[in-house]
Amino acid sequence: MTDDQPNDVAVDNDDDGSEPSSSGPPSSDHGSVTDSKLYRDITGVGGRMRSALLVPALAVFTALIIGGLIIAVTDVDTLRLWGSDPGEAFSQTISTVFGSYQALFQGSFGSINAISETLFAATPLIFAGLAVAVGFQAGLFNIGAEGQIVIGGMSALYIGFTFDLPGIILIPLCLLGAMLGGGFWAGISGMLKARTGAHEVITTIMLNFIALFLTQWLLKTTVFQQPGRSDPISKPVNEGAQMPQLFGSDYRVTIGFLIALLAAVGVNALMYRSTIGFEYRTVGANPDAAKYGGMNVIWLTVAVMATSGALAGLAGANQIMSLPPYQGSTAFSGGIGFDAIALALLGRSKPFGVVWAGILFGALTAGGREMQGVERIPIDLVEVIQALIIVFIAAPALVRAIYRIKTEDAGTGQISTGWSA
Amino acid sequence: MTATADSILQDVPLQVRLTPEQRRQRILGGVYFALAAFVLVFFALDPDSASDATFNLSMGGDRFSLSWTFEPRLIAIIVAVSLAVIGVLQLTVGFGRWMNFVLGFAMLMFVLAFLGWASAGQAFSLVGMLSSMVVLSIPITCGGLTGLMCERVAVINIGIEGQLLSAAFVGTIVGSSLGSWVGLIGAMGIGALLGATLAVLVIKYHVDQIIAGVVINIFALGLTSFLATRVLGPNPQFNAPDRFTTISIPLLEDIPVIGDMFFEGNIFLYGSLLLVVGIHYALFYTRWGLRSRSVGEHPKAADTVGINVYRVRYRNVTLAGLIAGFGGAALTLGSTGRFEENMTAGVGYIGLASMIAGRWRPFGVLGAALVFGFARAMQQKLGILGTPIPSEFLAMAPYILTIVVVAGLVGRARAPAADGQPYIKD
Numbered sequence: 069m070t071d072d073q074p075n076d077v078a079v080d081n082d083d084d085g086s087e088p089s090s091s092g093p094p095s096s097d098h099g100s101v102t103d104s105k106l107y108r109d110i111t112g113v114g115g116r117m118r119s120a121l122l123v124p125a126l127a128v129f130t131a132l133i134i135g136g137l138i139i140a141v142t143d144v145d146t147l148r149l150w151g152s153d154p155g156e157a158f159s160q161t162i163s164t165v166f167g168s169y170q171a172l173f174q175g176s177f178g179s180i181n182a183i184s185e186t187l188f189a190a191t192p193l194i195f196a197g198l199a200v201a202v203g204f205q206a207g208l209f210n211i212g213a214e215g216q217i218v219i220g221g222m223s224a225l226y227i228g229f230t231f232d233l234p235g236i237i238l239i240p241l242c243l244l245g246a247m248l249g250g251g252f253w254a255g256i257s258g259m260l261k262a263r264t265g266a267h268e269v270i271t272t273i274m275l276n277f278i279a280l281f282l283t284q285w286l287l288k289t290t291v292f293q294q295p296g297r298s299d300p301i302s303k304p305v306n307e308g309a310q311m312p313q314l315f316g317s318d319y320r321v322t323i324g325f326l327i328a329l330l331a332a333v334g335v336n337a338l339m340y341r342s343t344i345g346f347e348y349r350t351v352g353a354n355p356d357a358a359k360y361g362g363m364n365v366i367w368l369t370v371a372v373m374a375t376s377g378a379l380a381g382l383a384g385a386n387q388i389m390s391l392p393p394y395q396g397s398t399a400f401s402g403g404i405g406f407d408a409i410a411l412a413l414l415g416r417s418k419p420f421g422v423v424w425a426g427i428l429f430g431a432l433t434a435g436g437r438e439m440q441g442v443e444r445i446p447i448d449l450v451e452v453i454q455a456l457i458i459v460f461i462a463a464p465a466l467v468r469a470i471y472r473i474k475t476e477d478a479g480t481g482q483i484s485t486g487w488s489a
Numbered sequence: 490m491t492a493t494a495d496s497i498l499q500d501v502p503l504q505v506r507l508t509p510e511q512r513r514q515r516i517l518g519g520v521y522f523a524l525a526a527f528v529l530v531f532f533a534l535d536p537d538s539a540s541d542a543t544f545n546l547s548m549g550g551d552r553f554s555l556s557w558t559f560e561p562r563l564i565a566i567i568v569a570v571s572l573a574v575i576g577v578l579q580l581t582v583g584f585g586r587w588m589n590f591v592l593g594f595a596m597l598m599f600v601l602a603f604l605g606w607a608s609a610g611q612a613f614s615l616v617g618m619l620s621s622m623v624v625l626s627i628p629i630t631c632g633g634l635t636g637l638m639c640e641r642v643a644v645i646n647i648g649i650e651g652q653l654l655s656a657a658f659v660g661t662i663v664g665s666s667l668g669s670w671v672g673l674i675g676a677m678g679i680g681a682l683l684g685a686t687l688a689v690l691v692i693k694y695h696v697d698q699i700i701a702g703v704v705i706n707i708f709a710l711g712l713t714s715f716l717a718t719r720v721l722g723p724n725p726q727f728n729a730p731d732r733f734t735t736i737s738i739p740l741l742e743d744i745p746v747i748g749d750m751f752f753e754g755n756i757f758l759y760g761s762l763l764l765v766v767g768i769h770y771a772l773f774y775t776r777w778g779l780r781s782r783s784v785g786e787h788p789k790a791a792d793t794v795g796i797n798v799y800r801v802r803y804r805n806v807t808l809a810g811l812i813a814g815f816g817g818a819a820l821t822l823g824s825t826g827r828f829e830e831n832m833t834a835g836v837g838y839i840g841l842a843s844m845i846a847g848r849w850r851p852f853g854v855l856g857a858a859l860v861f862g863f864a865r866a867m868q869q870k871l872g873i874l875g876t877p878i879p880s881e882f883l884a885m886a887p888y889i890l891t892i893v894v895v896a897g898l899v900g901r902a903r904a905p906a907a908d909g910q911p912y913i914k915d
Contacts, residue, residue, distance in 0.1 A: 138712070142719050209699055266896040269647060269699060270845075273838050274888040285881035406707060413700070446718035451711025458704045463694035 124414055126467050127460030128428065135453045136165045139445055168443045175438020176431035182438075184319035190430025191321070191390065192217075194328040195383035196408035197426050198335050199250075199376045201417040205339060206372040207352030212257060212272025213380040214405025215279035216250035220381020221388045222283055223249030225292070225396045228305025228389065238308035243327070243385050250381020251374040253279065258373025262366040268373065276405070284398050292396065302396035311390045322390040329423065331382060336419040338375075348372050380405065403451075407433075410454040413461050429454065514583055517592065521576030524599050525569045532606040533565035540610035548616055552743045556612075561605035568602040571595075600863075607876045616749050618863075618870045623750045623758065624824065626855075626862025628653060628833075630761045631816020632840020633847060633854035634768055635684075638809035640849060641772065642802045643785040643907040647702025648687050649813055650837025651709030656680045656817025658713040661828040662721070664730030669822050672730055676822070677814035683709070684810020688803045695911045706837075714830045721828065732826040733757065757819035762855075764812060769851040781805055785905035788912040798912050816840075835888065842891040849904065857894070861887050 140161045141147070149157035176186045196213045203210035210216075224246040231238060253275060260266040286292050287300035294301050311322035339345035351358040351368045359365050387400045411429055415421030436450040460467050467473075532538060538561040546555035575595055578584070584591045604613065632649045639646040656676035664672020683705055690701040721728045733755040741752040751758070772778035783791040784801045792798050820836075821828050839861050846860075847853025864887040872880055 138715070142716060144720060144724060211703065260892065260896050264896040266892065270838060270842055270895045271892050273835065274842075274891045277835055277888040278885050281881040281885045285879050288879075406710075409703060410707065446715045448711050448715035448718060451707060452715055455704055455708035455711055458700070458707070459690070459696075462696045462700050462704065463690055465694045 122473070123464045123467050124416075124461060126471055126473075127414075127457050130460055130467070130470065131453045131456035132169070134456055135449055136169065138449065138452060139165050139168055164443065168439050168445050171439040171442040172432070172435035174435070176435035180315075181319060182434060184315065184321040185434035185437075186427065186431045187325050188321040188390070188430070189433040190426045191324045191328045192383040192386045192404050193407055193411055193429050193433075194325075194423055194426035195331060195386060196380050196404050197411035197415060197422040197429075198331055198419060199379035199383070200408045200412035201415060201419065201422050202335060202339070202348070202379065203372060203376040204412055204417040205352050206348040206368070207355065208258075208261070208369065208372055208376070209269050210254060210257075210272055210373065210376045210380075211269050211409065212254065212276050212405065213376075213383070213408045214401050214403070215272065215276035216253045216377040216380035217384035217387065217401040217405050218276075218279040218283050219253040219384070220246035220250030220377075221384025221400055222286060222292075222396060223381065224309070224385035225302055225305060225388045228309030228394075229303045231308075232306045233308050235308045235310075235312070238306065239311065239389070242305070242309050242389060243382060246381040246385035247378035248381070250384060251378035254377020254380065255370055255374040258370035261373070262369040280398070283396070287396055287398065294395065300398050304394040305388060309389055310394050311386075320390075324386040324390040327382070328386070328426070331379065332419040332423045335379070339419065344371070348375075380408075383408075407451075407454060410458045413458050514579060514588070517588070518576050518580035521572050521579055521595060524595065525572035525576060528565050528569040528572065528599065528602045532602050533562055533569060535606060535609075537609045538562040538565060538606055542605050542608040542610065543612040544604075544608070544615040545612055546616050546746055548614070548620075548749055551745075551749065553745055555745055559605065561602075561609045564605045565602045568598045571598060600867075607871060607874050611874060613874060614870075616746050618866050619746065620749045620753070621869060622859060622862040622866040624754065624862075625865045626858040627757050627761045627819045627823065628816040628836050629840050629843055629858035629861050630765065630855055631812050631819065632837050633843040633858055634761075634764055634851060635680075635809040635813040635816070636841045636844040637847075637849055637851065637854055638768065638812065639684075639687075639806050640844065640905055640908050641781050641785045642805045643788065643905055643910060643912070644688070644691055644802055644806050645698040645702065645909045646684075646687060646806065646809065647699050647841070648683060648705030648709075648837075649702075649840055650833055650835065651702075651706040652680045652683045652810055652813035653817035653820065653837050653840075654706075654713055654831070654833045655683060655709045656814040657820040657832060658716065658817075658828050660814075660818035661730050661821045661826075662716075662727050664818075664822050665727045669731045669733055672822055673733075673815070673818050676818035677811045680812070680814025680817060681807050681810035684813065685803070685807045687810075688806040691911065692799055692802055695913070698909055698911075710831060713828075717828060717830050728828055730822055730826060733823055755823050757815070757823040760815060761819075764815075765851045765855045772851065782905070785907055788907050792912075792914065798914075802912075813837075839887060839891055842894050845904075846894040861890065864890050 143161065143164055146157050146160045146164070149160065175182055177183055196217060199213050199216070200210055224242040227242045227245040228238065231241065233241070254272070257266075257268045257271040257275060260271050261268050284300055287302055292302045294303050311324050313319060314321050314323055314325065337345075339349065347358065347363050347368055348371075350361065351363060351365055351372070355365055358368070383404055384401065387402070387404075388394060388396060391400075407429055411425045412422060414428070415423070415425035432450045432453065433447075436445075436447040439445045439449075440447045540561075541558050542561050543556055543558045546557060547553060572595055575591060579588075579591070604615070607613075632653060635649050635652065636646050656679050659679040660672045660676035662672075663675035667675075687701055687705055690696040690704075691698045717728075735753055735755055736759075738752040742748040744752070751762070772781065780791065780796050780801060783794075784796060784798050788798045791801075817833075820832060825832075840858070843854050843857035843861055846857035847855070868880070868883040868886060871878070871883055
């Protein structure tokens with residue numbers, strides 16, 4: 069049996085690129101679909117644009133429709149109106165839903181400022197999404213990006229207000245510190261997984277909470293705390309560590325967005341053009357094959373988590389260095405670590421997929437704020453829409469069932485295999 | 490080639506030949522010595538430890554009034570010496586099957602020394618902390634039992650957190666408008682609904698079990714936060730349910746300490762204890778339990794003898810949702826009576842950790858949940874005593890404890906064999 073295992077990785081080249089729509093009923097070709105997906109995951113090539121985009125597009129569309137329904141049924145005042153004046157209630161419901169989505173669009177792509185806001189919101193999401201995506205590709209579920217963002221951000225913060233250097237030196241220094249901080253924090257989970265088998269889902273979540281309390285404490289120490297304040301607010305970083313705006317001071321988007329794009333290019337090169345990346349992906353696709361092929365699975369587990377954490381740390385650095393007033397507070401991570409999971413799944417764990425998904429989610433966030441301002445729809449709706457998107461991405465059979473279409477999309481497949489894997 | 494082979498052979502006996510069990514024994518021995526030194530340096534040598542501490546062992550309305558006054562320094566010295574002795578014994582003789590028992594005992598002694606030091610010169614309501622430990626452990630127990638019910642049929646449920654949160658929310662909003670009992674039913678209903686959703690996603694659609702659970706968590710967090718702002722915010726009358734009152738059990742409530750902990754509580758306390766007993770009996774002594782366990786250990790064999798694997802999984806995961814709903818309701822209807830955004834704060838995950846620490850057995854879950862409850866209670870009550878330890882570090886304790894538990898300091902446990910794997914019928 070063991071002899072076959074290395075081959076599992078490279079078989080079924082032929083399956084890939086077969087006509088996406090001419091395959092039979094989804095259930096009957098389940099095996100070959102998985103194999104071609106495996107091939108795509110290993111090689112990073114293949115898969116037609118149409119089938120690659122159809123399910124995500126329908127997933128986003130369906131999630132928005134359900135989001136509209138949620139807006140409609142939670143409007144308590146209008147719900148009362150249905151009893152007395154259904155016609156008026158109907159038109160009010162329609163106008164609320166359409167008004168909300170109009171605000172969502174206006175706030176995300178409706179003006180240059182809106183686009184700037186979208187890219188501004190997308191920047192940390194792209195970093196964090198890349199972090200989760202790297203983990204997914206290597207079969208590790210880094211659910212703790214949130215904690216790594218916090219630790220990375222705090223590292224950048226410390227460097228940023230301690231050293232007073234010109235930006236050309238200080239910004240890279242802060243980013244490096246953030247990568248080390250985030251990488252270390254995630255590396256703990258990697259080490260625990262490799263040495264004791266402790267599942268990374270539990271340990272990373274717990275490290276989130278620990279990072280949170282650690283930050284609350286740190287922000288009240290004299291090292292971090294803004295003099296004259298009693299609440300957990302840090303000193304601001306020096307001017308050299310503040311990222312310059314891309315399009316002048318009127319628009320908030322900073323060079324952080326360019327760095328995020330660079331990070332995507334870097335991750336792409338790492339994952340698909342380097343030996344380490346090949347080892348990462350092999351260990352994710354088939355740990356037994358990786359071990360049989362002579363790879364050091366223990367070291368790889370730590371390295372993958374550290375890489376992932378370093379990227380999440382960059383998201384934290386961006387939160388400190390791009391966002392006026394450039395201070396640390398207890399909530400600077402802002403839930404980005406959890407959005408990142410949805411993001412990575414939507415982007416199919418591919419670096420450039422993550423960039424597009426990040427821009428989409430950035431648009432949802434920027435538009436969500438507008439929606440909250442104009443129609444007073446709580447921005448938490450965006451979280452609901454994101455959760456729905458993941459459901460449909462993870463279970464394309466649902467999308468197939470709703471729209472009666474055929475795709476060869478096999479969903480996210482099995483990433484995890486119990487507690488002891 | 491030979492040179493490397495030789496060097497490998499030379500290195501191996503020094504580093505790798507220890508069995509995991511032996512390595513654990515050594516680590517534990519080191520831990521005992523470190524704890525002994527810690528107690529000696531920080532608790533016994535602290536000048537404040539000279540003033541007497543008082544532990545109150547009874548509450549206001551109790552029939553017997555008990556308290557214990559002692560010198561913390563003396564206790565700290567006794568504890569330090571005992572820990573050192575245990576460490577020596579661990580490294581030389583070992584404790585065999587009593588190892589975990591001894592570990593638990595050592596931890597208790599350490600906590601005693603710590604509490605004595607923290608309350609030097611003051612009075613501290615020990616029984617108050619113990620009873621809040623029990624109350625805080627209720628949702629953790631329910632979460633752990635939910636996870637156990639699912640994993641015994643090989644479905645990993647990461648979504649417990651979301652189930653608890655949704656149930657807390659539904660319990661509040663339904664409880665405020667239609668009464669607490671209806672609220673409880675509603676909470677259990679939403680728990681079961683989310684359980685059924687998880688089951689459909691992982692059984693019918695083969696969605697990765699962890700992704701499906703995480704989706705449920707994000708969805709529940711997003712939707713409850715959304716509704717809390719949009720519905721509960723402008724309508725505070727929906728966020729004020731009647732709480733379940735305390736029911737004292739006659740006679741048993743008069744037992745010192747134990748009575749305050751286990752026999753003066755609301756239905757959630759008694760319900761969760763009954764659930765532990767009931768699930769233990771059902772799992773190990775009934776046909777249902779045998780079938781469930783066989784589906785979790787070897788679904789193919791179960792299928793071959795005519796058990797409908799899918800049906801068993803659907804049923805158990807949905808039933809487990811009822812338990813999660815019960816535990817979620819305990820957070821609002823049973824304690825604060827108010828829903829707040831993300832009020833679970835990781836309780837579902839801690840429940841999962843208590844399931845692992847409890848080795849997938851109901852009484853183990855209860856024991857582990859009590860330990861986690863203790864860590865949370867300590868954080869609450871030590872704030873009153875005013876220790877020099879920052880409250881943030883005390884707040885971290887349950888989470889650090891969870892990591893230690895899953896990392897296996899308490900010993901490796903074996904999950905159900907098919908845990909986490911979808912069953913695809915040939």
